[in-house]
Amino acid sequence: MNFPKKRCVAMLLAGGQGSRLLVLTENTAKPAVPFGGKYRIIDFPLSNCVNSGIDTVGILTQYQPLELNEYIGNGQPWGLNRSHGGVSVLPPYAKSKKSEWYKGTANAIYQNIPFIERYDPENVLILSGDHIYRMDYARMLRYHEEHDSDVTIAVRKVPMEEASRFGIMNTNPDGSIYEFEEKPKQPKSNNASMGIYIFKWSILRKFLVEDEENPDSDNDFGKNVIPAILNAGHKMMAYDFEGYWKDVGTISSLWEANMETLGLNPAFNLYGDGTAQIYARNYALPASYIDTKSKNVNCLIAEGCEVYGDITHSVISTGCKIGRNAMIEDSVIMPNVVIEDGVIIRNAIIGEDCKVCSGAVIGGSFREGEKRQISVVGKNHVIAANQVVKPGEVI
Amino acid sequence: MKNIMGLVFANIYDSSLGQLTNKRTQASLPFGGRYRQIDFTLSNMANAGIRHIGIVTQYNYQSLMNHIGSGEEWDLELEEGGLEFITPYSQGINNNFRGKIEAIHGAGRSFLDKAPEEYIVLADASVICAMNLEEVIRAHIDSGRDVTVVVKAGIANANKQLDLAVHVDENGEVDDLAVDYDAPADYLASMGMFVMRCDLLMASAEECMAHNRFRFERDFILQDWTDGKLSVNAFEFHNVALFNESAEEYFRNNLAIIDRNVRHSLFRDDLTIYTKVRDQVPTYYGESCEIDDCIVADGCMLLGKAFNSVLFRRVRISTGAVVRNCVVMSNTEIGIGAQLEYCILDKDVKISAGTKLIGTAEHPVILNRGDAV
Numbered sequence A: 001m002n003f004p005k006k007r008c009v010a011m012l013l014a015g016g017q018g019s020r021l022l023v024l025t026e027n028t029a030k031p032a033v034p035f036g037g038k039y040r041i042i043d044f045p046l047s048n049c050v051n052s053g054i055d056t057v058g059i060l061t062q063y064q065p066l067e068l069n070e071y072i073g074n075g076q077p078w079g080l081n082r083s084h085g086g087v088s089v090l091p092p093y094a095k096s097k098k099s100e101w102y103k104g105t106a107n108a109i110y111q112n113i114p115f116i117e118r119y120d121p122e123n124v125l126i127l128s129g130d131h132i133y134r135m136d137y138a139r140m141l142r143y144h145e146e147h148d149s150d151v152t153i154a155v156r157k158v159p160m161e162e163a164s165r166f167g168i169m170n171t172n173p174d175g176s177i178y179e180f181e182e183k184p185k186q187p188k189s190n191n192a193s194m195g196i197y198i199f200k201w202s203i204l205r206k207f208l209v210e211d212e213e214n215p216d217s218d219n220d221f222g223k224n225v226i227p228a229i230l231n232a233g234h235k236m237m238a239y240d241f242e243g244y245w246k247d248v249g250t251i252s253s254l255w256e257a258n259m260e261t262l263g264l265n266p267a268f269n270l271y272g273d274g275t276a277q278i279y280a281r282n283y284a285l286p287a288s289y290i291d292t293k294s295k296n297v298n299c300l301i302a303e304g305c306e307v308y309g310d311i312t313h314s315v316i317s318t319g320c321k322i323g324r325n326a327m328i329e330d331s332v333i334m335p336n337v338v339i340e341d342g343v344i345i346r347n348a349i350i351g352e353d354c355k356v357c358s359g360a361v362i363g364g365s366f367r368e369g370e371k372r373q374i375s376v377v378g379k380n381h382v383i384a385a386n387q388v389v390k391p392g393e394v395i
Numbered sequence B: 001m002k003n004i005m006g007l008v009f010a011n012i013y014d015s016s017l018g019q020l021t022n023k024r025t026q027a028s029l030p031f032g033g034r035y036r037q038i039d040f041t042l043s044n045m046a047n048a049g050i051r052h053i054g055i056v057t058q059y060n061y062q063s064l065m066n067h068i069g070s071g072e073e074w075d076l077e078l079e080e081g082g083l084e085f086i087t088p089y090s091q092g093i094n095n096n097f098r099g100k101i102e103a104i105h106g107a108g109r110s111f112l113d114k115a116p117e118e119y120i121v122l123a124d125a126s127v128i129c130a131m132n133l134e135e136v137i138r139a140h141i142d143s144g145r146d147v148t149v150v151v152k153a154g155i156a157n158a159n160k161q162l163d164l165a166v167h168v169d170e171n172g173e174v175d176d177l178a179v180d181y182d183a184p185a186d187y188l189a190s191m192g193m194f195v196m197r198c199d200l201l202m203a204s205a206e207e208c209m210a211h212n213r214f215r216f217e218r219d220f221i222l223q224d225w226t227d228g229k230l231s232v233n234a235f236e237f238h239n240v241a242l243f244n245e246s247a248e249e250y251f252r253n254n255l256a257i258i259d260r261n262v263r264h265s266l267f268r269d270d271l272t273i274y275t276k277v278r279d280q281v282p283t284y285y286g287e288s289c290e291i292d293d294c295i296v297a298d299g300c301m302l303l304g305k306a307f308n309s310v311l312f313r314r315v316r317i318s319t320g321a322v323v324r325n326c327v328v329m330s331n332t333e334i335g336i337g338a339q340l341e342y343c344i345l346d347k348d349v350k351i352s353a354g355t356k357l358i359g360t361a362e363h364p365v366i367l368n369r370g371d372a373v
Helices: A019-025 A043-052 A065-070 A105-111 A115-118 A137-146 A160-167 A201-213 A221-231 A250-261 B014-021 B036-047 B062-068 B100-112 B133-143 B198-210 B218-226 B247-256 B260-266
Strands: A007-014 A056-060 A086-090 A124-128 A132-133 A151-157 A167-171 A177-182 A191-198 A236-240 A245-246 A288-290 A300-301 A310-312 A327-329 A344-346 A348-350 A374-379 B004-009 B054-058 B081-088 B119-124 B147-152 B162-168 B173-179 B188-196 B234-238 B283-285 B291-294 B292-294 B306-307 B323-325 B337-339 B342-344 B354-357 B365-367
Touching: A007 A105, A007 A137, A019 A250, A019 A374, A043 A124, A043 A132, A065 A086, A065 A177, A065 B247, A105 A115, A105 A124, A105 A201, A105 A221, A115 A201, A124 A137, A124 A201, A124 B247, A132 A191, A137 A151, A137 A191, A137 A236, A151 A167, A177 A221, A177 A236, A191 A221, A201 A221, A221 A236, A245 A250, A250 A348, A288 B062, A300 A310, A327 B283, A344 A348, B004 B036, B004 B100, B014 B247, B014 B365, B036 B062, B036 B119, B036 B133, B054 B100, B081 B100, B100 B198, B100 B218, B119 B133, B119 B198, B133 B147, B133 B234, B147 B162, B162 B218, B162 B234, B173 B218, B188 B198, B198 B218, B247 B342, B291 B292, B337 B342, B354 B365
Parallel strands: A007 A056, A007 A124, A056 A086, A151 A236, A310 A327, A327 A344, A348 A374, B004 B054, B004 B119, B054 B081, B147 B234, B291 B306, B306 B323, B323 B337, B337 B354, B342 B365
Antiparallel strands: A124 A191, A132 A245, A151 A191, A167 A177, A167 A191, A288 B292, A300 B283, B119 B188, B147 B188, B162 B173, B162 B188
16 A cells, blocks of 8 residues: 655654662553553653654553553544554564564664554654653754754753763754763763654664664664764754653652642643643543542642542542541552541652552651652552551552 | 444423523533533443444534544444434424424434334433443333333422323332323332333334324323323332433532432442543642532642532632532633632633622522623
8 A cells, every 4th residue: 555655753662661660660661650640651752742743653562561552552542543654552573584572772663664664754753651741843853854964862951960860962053963972971061862863764774774783782772873873974963952851760750750740830731831732541530529628739639539638749640539537748649549548648659559548657758958768659559557658668 | 232222312401401501402511520411321321232322413412413423432433333313304304303203203214214223222311320221121121011111219299390200009010100290209200211112112103293293201101001002111210310400400410419429329330421531631729729528520720719519621710719509610710709609600601800609509690601700
C-alpha cells in the first residue's frame, strides 16, 4: 500500500527499568507510573505529540510492558487511533535470523527501522518516557527545518553548579553545537540536553547501521550515536526550551514534580493555558464525595474518591478512599488506595491499590533546611493497623 | 444476553422539566456531577449484555447525539447491532411522533423488523437507578406473561400523578392498572421500563396505529389488559430509583446522591455506570476553601465554600463565595463573595461578584445555560 510521506514520526523510548524509582517500578514500566492524580508519566510526551500535530508514534517497550500495553490500547484517548499511523507499541520481537532484547536506546530504534520506513518520514523525533513537561514539538521541528539541521537537540539552561550531572551541549553563537560532553567535570556551558532529538531520517538511519556494526558501542544515543554524527561533521543545532521540564526518574524528583502541580500558580500547571491539554485514559468513575468533617487545603483530588479525612498539600489520585480522622500531608497517593480511619501520612508516596489500615503512621515531618526523606509504599501493599513506616523507609 | 434488544425514549418528560430541557432532551440532562440521565439507562442495558439499542428522539437532540457519539463508552460501537438513533422525518413519517406507539411503529420498518433479537426492553431515560436487567428479563421469561412492567414502591403518595400505576395482590399478581392517576400509596409506580417479545410489540403497535391510538401506557398496556388480551407481570425493584419528572424532583434527586446509601446504591462495583469521559484535570482545593458534604467532579477550582451541593466539571468557586444546597453544572463560574442557596445553575453560567440568589427546596432558582447574572 502506498501512503503519503510523513513529515515526522515520533519514537518514544519506554523500555527503561526505572530502578531508581524502587518499589514503584517493581511490576510497572517507568512510563506507566501514575502522576498528578489521574495521569501516567507517558501521557505527557504522548499528549505533546498530539498537540504538536504528530500522528504517528512508536512506543518502544521492553521491561514490564503488560500494564503499559493495556494502558495505551488502540491510542483512542490521545486521538491516536488512526487508520495510517497512530500509536504502535513496539516490543522486541523474534526476527528470522536472530532475536534479541533492545541493547540500548539506539539499538531499540535500529531494530525498528522497518517500522519507521513504512511511513517514509523526512524526520524522526526521539523522546523519553520519563519526563514531565509540556512542549510544542512542531516549533522545534520548524526550527530544525528552517536551519536545515541534520540533528536538533532540545536543551535547557541548568544552574552551572549542576551542569556536571547532565549531557552538556557547547554551542556557537548561531546555536550550532560544536561539542557534546556527557557529564563533564568542568562544564563549559550550562545547555543541558533534555533527551529530545529530531534527526533527519536519512542521516539517523546511516548512523544507526554503522553503530550496530561497531562491536564496542553501547548502542546509546547520548554516548555513541550523537557524538559519531557530530564528529562526522553533520550540522547539529541546539533548540532552547524554557518551560517546565522534569526528569522524574528518582523518588525525590517524582515527589517534587507532583508537589509542583499544587498551588494557585503552580510551577507546572496541569490545566495549561487551555491550548495544550494533557490527555489520559479515563475510567468510568463517579464524581468524588467530600464529607463535612474533611478539610482539604491546597490539594488535588481526582474523581471517584470518598474523602472523610484531612488533606493538606497533597495529590490524591482516582478512586481513593480516605477514612475519618485520617491526616495526609505533603504526600502523593496513587490510584485506588484505601486509607482507613486515623491514619497519618506525611512526606510519602503510596503506590496504586495499597491498603493502609487504621492507625498506621507513614513518614514524618521535616523542618526547614532538614533533608526531606520520602517514605515509599510499593503497589498493592497492605500496611497493617498501627504499623509505623519510618521517614525514608521503602516498603 | 444476545437475544434482547433495547429501545430508549429520550424526550418523554421534556415538557414537565421546563427550562432545563429548553435546549436538550430529558435524556441528556446532566445528573450527579458527571453523568447525563441516559447514561444510567444505557449502562443498565449494556451491563445486561444488550448489544442492540435504539434511541427514539424527536427534537433538541444535538446534545444527546454529541454525548452518545458512536456509543463506544458503552461498548456499543459494533459491526452488528450497536446504537441507532430513531428520529421522525427519517422514517417516512412527516410529523413528530404523537406518542411512543407511533415512534415504535415508525421504528418498525428500519429497526425492529430486521432485528434478530426475540425480546425487547423499553425504557424512558427519566428514572435514575443501577439495575440488574438480566434478573428482570429472566423473571419476565419465567413468568410466562406477555409484558413485564418494572415498578417501584414508595413513589405513589396521592399527590404525584403517575403515568402508570400498578396494584398487586398479596401474591404479587397485578389486580389493577391506572394511567395518569394520583394513585394512593398502596400503588406501585411504573418505572417506565417494560420487557416483552419483539413480535408482540410490533403486532400491537400495528393494531394501535390502525385505530389512531398512540399512547403506550393508556392505549396499549391498560386497554389490552382491560380487554383481557394482554397478561401483565409486575417486577418490583428494591434498590434506589430516583424519578426525575419535574424540575423540583430533579433538584431534590441530585442532592439525594450526597447521601451515602443512595450513592452506594447507584454507583456499585458490580454495575458500572458509563458516561462520555472527558479529559479534565483533578479538582484543585485552595488554601482557604471549605467543602462540606459535596459531590465534586473533575476540573473544578475551589477557592470558596460549598455545602451540601453537587458540583459538575470545571466549576469555579471564587474566594469568599458561599454555595449552599445547589446543583452547579459544568463550566459555571461563581464570582467573589457571591451567595447562592437552593439554585440550579445550568452549564456555562456566570455569577458576578457579590450576587445573592436564594431559592427554596420546593422552588429552586433556575438559571439557563449561558446566563450571566
